[in-house]
Structure formats: C-alpha cells, structure tokens
Amino acid sequence: MSFNKDLAKSNANGSVSLHEGENGFPFVTLQTAAGASAKIYLYGAHVATFKDSKGRDHLFMSSKAEFKQGKALRGGIPICWPQFGPGKLPQHGFARNSTWQLNDTKVEEGVTSATFLLKDSEETKKVFPHSFELHYTVELKGDEMNTVFLVKNCGSDAFDWTGALHTYFNVAAIDSTSVKGLKGFTYVDKVQDAKEFEEKGEDIKFTSQLDRVYLKGASNDVHIQDTEGTEKVTFSSWKDVVVWNPWVEKAGGMSDLGEGEWKKYVCVEAVQVSDVVRLEPQQSWSGTYAFSKL
Numbered sequence: 001m002s003f004n005k006d007l008a009k010s011n012a013n014g015s016v017s018l019h020e021g022e023n024g025f026p027f028v029t030l031q032t033a034a035g036a037s038a039k040i041y042l043y044g045a046h047v048a049t050f051k052d053s054k055g056r057d058h059l060f061m062s063s064k065a066e067f068k069q070g071k072a073l074r075g076g077i078p079i080c081w082p083q084f085g086p087g088k089l090p091q092h093g094f095a096r097n098s099t100w101q102l103n104d105t106k107v108e109e110g111v112t113s114a115t116f117l118l119k120d121s122e123e124t125k126k127v128f129p130h131s132f133e134l135h136y137t138v139e140l141k142g143d144e145m146n147t148v149f150l151v152k153n154c155g156s157d158a159f160d161w162t163g164a165l166h167t168y169f170n171v172a173a174i175d176s177t178s179v180k181g182l183k184g185f186t187y188v189d190k191v192q193d194a195k196e197f198e199e200k201g202e203d204i205k206f207t208s209q210l211d212r213v214y215l216k217g218a219s220n221d222v223h224i225q226d227t228e229g230t231e232k233v234t235f236s237s238w239k240d241v242v243v244w245n246p247w248v249e250k251a252g253g254m255s256d257l258g259e260g261e262w263k264k265y266v267c268v269e270a271v272q273v274s275d276v277v278r279l280e281p282q283q284s285w286s287g288t289y290a291f292s293k294l
C-alpha cells in the first residue's frame with residue numbers, strides 16, 4: 001500500500017503524517033499544535049488512539065490486537081458496515097477488515113483531519129453486490145474527536161445497510177463506571193434472549209456481561225463516568241446506542257484481548273440497526289459522532 005505523499009501536511013496548526021506500523025500496516029497520525037493526536041490505520045480506517053492535549057488517552061486498544069488481513073483490530077473504533085452484528089455477511093460486515101484509502105487531509109486553525117475512502121471492489125461485490133462509497137472523516141477539534149461517516153449508493157439499484165462505529169473507551173475500572181443519559185429508552189438485551197426492556201435507571205452500571213441496543217438512544221448525549229472523569233459522547237443521524245462489556249467469562253474466549261483487559265474498557269457505540277437504512281441510487285446518508293472529556 002503506498003500513500004499519496006501529497007496528503008502529508010505540516011504547518012503552524014499541526015500535521016498529518018504517514019507511517020508504516022505493525023506487520024507493515026500503514027497508519028496516519030494527526031497532531032494539533034496544542035498537543036492532541038490520533039493514530040488511524042488504513043486497515044478498517046481504524047482509529048487506534050486519540051490523546052487530548054492533556055495527554056489523556058480516550059480509547060482502549062487491546063495489547064493483543066492482531067494485525068492480520070481478514071481479522072478486525074480489537075479496540076479503538078472498528079467500523080461495522082454494511083451489517084451490524086451477525087447475519088448473512090460475517091459478523092459486523094467487511095468494512096473493518098478492508099483496506100481503505102487516505103483521500104483528503106486538512107491542517108487548519110481549529111481542525112486537523114483525515115478523510116478515508118472505501119469503494120466497492122470485486123471482493124466486496126462477491127458478498128454485497130452493490131456499488132457504494134464510504135467516506136469517513138476523523139477530525140481533531142481542540143480536545144474533541146469528531147467523526148463524519150457518509151454512505152453513498154453509486155449504483156443503479158437500491159440497497160439496505162446497518163452499521164456502527166464500535167468505540168472502545170478507556171475506563172479506570174469497569175466496576176466503578178456508569179453510563180448516563182439513556183433513562184427512559186427501550187433496549188434490546190442481547191444477554192437476555194433479545195428481550196426488550198425500558199431503562200429505568202439514571203446510571204447503567206456493570207456487574208456482569210452487558211450487551212444492549214438502546215433504541216433511538218442516540219437522540220441524547222451519553223456520558224461515561226469513571227473515577228477519573230467523564231467522557232461526553234454525542235451523535236447525529238445515528239439512531240441507536242450499543243453499550244457493551246464482555247465481563248470475565250466472555251472475555252476469556254477472546255484470544256485478541258489481553259489478560260484482565262475487559263476491566264479497562266466500555267463500548268458505547270453509534271449504531272444504525274433498529275431501522276435498516278435503504279439508499280436509493282445516488283442517495284447518501286451521513287452521521288456524526290463526537291467525544292471529548294468534560
């Protein structure tokens with residue numbers, strides 16, 4: 001994989017630089033003059049780290065993440081598309097296991113960003129016979145990470161998709177973490193036979209495996225509070241929020257997660273699954289998802 005070197009930039013506002021990483025997996029580094037930074041692999045357009053100007057690392061990355069074609073990276077922000085969860089395609093679709101192109105970069109006052117592009121290929125057509133473009137922009141705006149995810153139908157037939165930005169947030173300890181902002185929303189509980197319940201509490205707490213799809217929950221800001229502070233997560237267009245931690249038993253079966261690392265993260269995901277998105281020819285859908293410390 002060779003980068004378009006013209007997309008590397010550096011000026012008084014920050015920089016975008018291009019590197020070779022583990023097993024030759026290329027990655028992009030965004031850096032702001034104030035000291036925030038991010039590392040994003042072309043494989044999966046996978047954001048692996050986001051550090052703010054105070055040096056706080058917002059994202060969890062597994063110490064055993066496998067840099068191997070066909071395998072999703074564990075941690076950071078995997079992109080699930082065109083299918084969220086299990087179904088006709090492999091779990092969570094193919095976007096997280098595909099190599100994207102770096103398509104555009106910006107280093108300006110107030111924003112340093114990179115845009116990644118994935119288009120249909122012979123490979124994707126075997127499992128998803130449609131013409132599409134995915135444009136994914138990752139922006140550092142001060143101490144906030146903002147993402148813009150755009151899906152375009154470039155073909156002559158309509159297609160349907162579901163998807164997610166499956167973010168793994170660092171927490172000091174999962175058993176003293178609360179997720180707030182989802183009171184009153186209906187959720188599908190994947191650890192209770194996908195039965196539906198209404199969230200009654202202000203705080204979602206973790207005492208065992210928790211795997212829930214909060215339906216239309218993305219209409220609220222969600223806060224993740226641990227002993228070290230609060231992460232604020234905001235959404236537009238994305239409808240649903242998945243909250244997930246595997247806890248000890250399920251984590252034991254995940255070969256790409258280090259010993260005890262399940263205690264160090266919670267996934268709070270921007271998801272589109274309760275309503276399948278149908279895109280007619282030439283139609284687009286876009287959603288934003290952002291997070292920062294309060």
Ligand SMILES: O=P(O)(O)OC[C@H]1O[C@@H](O)[C@H](O)[C@@H](O)[C@@H]1O
Nearest residue numbers: 072091092166190211212242244
């Ligand atoms: O191991 P994967 O394929 O990355 O999936 C991780 C988890 O992703 C979550 O979004 C699902 O709700 C969980 O059920 C699933 O276990």
